[in-house]
Amino acid sequence: MVLIPFISTLSAIIRSIDFGDTSNALQKNRDEAIQLYLNNSDFIGILKNVFLMALIPAVFEELFFRGVLQKFIYSFIKKAWPTFIIVGVIFALFHGSIYEFLPIFLGSIIISWVYHYTSSMLLCILLHFLNNGIQVILASVQLIDAGEEQTQSNEILYSYGIFAGCTIITIAILYYIFKHKSALPATWSVETIK
DSSP states (O other): OTHHHHHHHHHHHHHTSOOOHHHHHHHHHHHHHHHHHHTOOSHHHHHHHHIIIIIHHHHHHHHHIIIIIIHHHHHHHOOHHHHHHHHHHHHHHHTTOSTTHHHHHHHHHHHHHHHHHHOOHHHHHHHHHHHHHHHHHHHHHHHHHHHSOOOHHHHHHHHHHHHHHHHHHHHHHHHHHHHSOOOOOTTOSOOOOO
16 A cells, blocks of 8 residues: 555556557547546535445455466466466456556555465455545545635645554554465465376
């Protein structure tokens, strides 16, 4: 969660690079689709967005990418980090954005490491949900603030508050990981046909 400000900055830098008309058109379509969901500015609308754009994707993406794909690829490679990288590339490609590829790839590697290190699918879903949920809430609040006059000092205070909250959540999660570590067993793989 501490990585959200880093990943957001990285994403902004990458968005300043022009990858051509096709990439720009794809990104514009993706951004417009996301904006359709985020236009609900009331509390119930934001909760609905968190459910549809954070919780559901976190559950199903983690079950598939960590629970199925990571295990399948690990069965053939038998090495953790190359598996994390391959799963990260596929995960980032799945999200369909050249401009968001690197931040999504890095997030996937972190969650793959957490799963490998703790064998907790629930923890991976929680991390994924927190990442998506914080982004949905921030985007919703920014849309609300765009309609109101916002002072620069309020924006800075708001950013520091989000960063502090993310830091506390991250420390709590890391504490949980190291306190309850239960690495995946050496035999963790699918049977291969010989």
